[in-house]
Amino acid sequence: MRGLMNKLVSRSLSVAGKWQQQQLRRLNIHEYQGADLMNKYGINVPKGVAVSSIDEVKEAVKSAFPNENELVVKSQILAGGRGLGTFQNGFKGGVHIVKADQVEDIAGKMLGQILVTKQTGPQGKVVSKVYLCEKLSLVNEMYFAITLDRKTAGPLIIACSKGGTSIEDLAEKYPDMIIKVPVDVFKGITDEDAAMVVDGLAPKVADRNDSIEQVKKLYKLFCERDCTLLEINPLAETSSNQLVAADAKLNFDDNAAFRQKEIFALRDPSQEDPREVAAAKADLNYIGLDGEIGCMVNGAGLAMATMDIIKLHGGTPANFLDVGGNASEGQVVEAFKILTSDDKVKAILVNIFGGIMKCDVIASGIVNAAKQVALKVPVVVRLEGTNVDQGKRILKESGMTLITAEDLDDAAEKAVKAASK
């Protein structure tokens, strides 16, 4: 389910300073929530029930799946690689297909436990819910996706009569079977568009008109819920001649959070990095990483350049932190608190280019932060731009022990050296 798309490190980072407040972090929703959403739009999905306790498991098996011999038991965490993951209690595999009478036992080993996968990092993520699904017997697997396309400046439907593996693999193996249907952004999807998609999918047993309707419903969901990616892989046909979205990946446009309240209410903070939750509260653009140099930079572009140079000098950034082009002293203090609360951070690098932002504001923020939190690690500061002299004077007069740097390169070198001590 978590296709290669997850790995594409792309950019929805804040740039050009933060002119307006907005939702900065990316929304991920659980599998059962996605299925529920598709079901609401009339899209065929496997029958499933999300449960959070053994009692609920018993009840669900009895009432929802009275005639099933086998069920799929899926851990619900917001990370990929569940099938190959391992629980911290030693239990292997976050997804199991089991006989109905074993569901309780298997679900019991998952609920409340920490699942570690290659995407979660070593700390893993807690499984608060498991999703019980009917086991489908599939006769055909296809690929379907809607994305926003650069070239046509609108949504693009991608379909392939083969499915089940990643689109990259499909593109390599069956380049001729992949069809792309651009949808006019003003007109919306037409019957002809949908028919072209269905012809590309070439379902073997499902009814053509029903399939056209399913495609139109998927498009409707994509548009109405401000999706940036809707990937159904596989889009399957069952032995009962039905087209079913067997597995799905939904990405939403964070920018649309203000008008998609219902979707964004599905956010599950228990699955998020607590550092990121704290940063979001202070309206900072923060992404936690696992290196040893804490970075505080203004502007996403400069933040990336800073991280690049840290790496060049053999260090690893502990985070991406953009305080924005217009940060207040208070935000700088909060940023420092987040950086210093991270045990892995062995040195802090502050890299500020004061364009609109004034260096003296940053400097006062650093001095104030030092009063409020115990600075146990060396701090390297590079200030440049507006009011740089005032900023440097404030730092100097504060009596703090800081390592000052002349330029970005110098700063990175000193930070890496300080962190390795």
Place this chain on the structure above:
Amino acid sequence: MATGQLFSRTTQALFYNYKQLPIQRMLDFDFLCGRETPSVAGIINPGAEGFQKLFFGQEEIAIPVHSTIEAACTAHPTADVFINFASFRSAAASSMAALKQPTIRVVAIIAEGVPMSDTKQLIAYARSNKKVVIGPATVGGIQAGAFKIGDTAGTIDNIVQCKLYRPGSVGFVSKSGGMSNEMYNTIARVTDGIYEGIAIGGDVFPGSTLSDHILRFNNIPQVKMMVVLGELGGRDEYSLVEALKQGKVNKPVVAWVCGTCARLFKSEVQFGHAGAKSGGEMESAQGKNQALRDAGAIVPTSYEAFEAMIKETFDKLVEQGKITPLKEVMPPQIPEDLNSAIKSGKVRAPTHIISTISDDRGEEPCYAGVPMSSIVERGYGVGDVISLLWFKRSLPRYCTHFIEICIMLCADHGPCVSGAHNTIVTARAGKDLVSSLVSGLLTIGPRFGGAIDDAARYFKDAYDRGLTPYEFVEGMKKKGIRVPGIGHRIKRGDNRDKRVELLQRFARTHFPSVKYMEYAIQVETYTLSKANNLVLNVDGAIGSLFLDLLAGSGMFSKQEIDEIVEIGYLNGLFVLARSIGLIGHTFDQKRLKQPLYRHPWEDVLYTK
């Protein structure tokens, strides 16, 4: 998309959603460049009209404010750039409205967080109508020495340092606004500076792309080389790779794609969305840098080496004679804003108002230095507040109590007295509270309620000069002046005014000295011997007792007492007190829904 220059020294913009600082920065940039016309022709502020005052150099100018985009475009048909500072919620709708105006050619969207599906519509519309969208999520762009969008390039100091007030030979384009500031500095250091710089914005789908602008720069003769700063993610850089491969770009391009660090995280970090359908490798910074290098761009091995590469490329162009070094000009000094100049201690300016009784600048307002919280905590009354605000000192409690009694006694005197009557007539004419109150207050003067000061003045003068009551009264009579504070329409010697008695009793109990009161009583005794209605009235009682208060409390110097009497403080007491009654009469009439008052004919003597 336009194929050449977007801006010139005469380009004018319409600015949507008024923000003082960015506009002032644009106008300051104009002044720095020696532009003759301001680069902001008009401002659009939904629902507001009029003018905004801003500085253009030393002069103040008034920039028209329009309530709709259509009105602004009609009023300023030559303004072809639309700078949109709307919030991310409304930026898409207002940008689309602007794109639909025939006069608008370029729309810059500053807001970060415009939903992608909305941006897609803007891009589609702009493409089919040959218009340019810069942004969203951008700081904008700048053509050195000609035109600047909003906050581009930061403060004036930064602009001067980057020599953006005059054109150089380098075309620059990046995603990030913050990094463009850094790069403007770098480029100014190692070349003759920027010709034009654009930040396309950080969204997944920018309105115009890196390659759109590079191809445009390629058509501008003054641009001799291009610098591109890309970022990991997306495939935008590949359209530039294509353009390079197809030979569409014939000027040197120095490029670097940031984000090489992204590879190093063991877990699969999700920085954001992936919109495009391609392998991860292709969207990585390394992949893009390699592709650009292969296509013929000049790509350094790290960001550090970027500056050196730019310098090398520029120096080569100079050697080849393609760039002739330009003569530096000194930009004019932008006059400093008064506020910041005062703050930094550079100038001093005279104030136009002095105030000594109160201060609202601190944590809480102060009356004569006493903060509001102490006034409440110490249980002060309205008399204490009056003593602070009128006399600028805390008077003893018996004094402030006396002031309160005066106010209570003078608060009202029935509906028939002139003031109340006027208020009632006005209220019944349907006028508002303030008008009704004021029409009553305007009646206060020498014949109605205004005798306290005069009484105090004459009693004080007579007493201080040691005149006997006989000398005083007869002297006044000779001058043809009625003794103020003496005489009543109803009260008689055997039927004293109750209010006068109350005041005098209080004073005898609490005041350390009542010499002026005693003198007034002596005067009254003499006047009563002339006529039974010449009693000391409430004005005379308050006037004389206030003299005792001022003199007896020991808190005022002689000059201060003279000044208080001279300025006419004591009438203030009556005005304040009677306002309470007049307000009451207004409410009363309104509550009773009384119709317009008309005086009856039979009550008027019509005569020739």
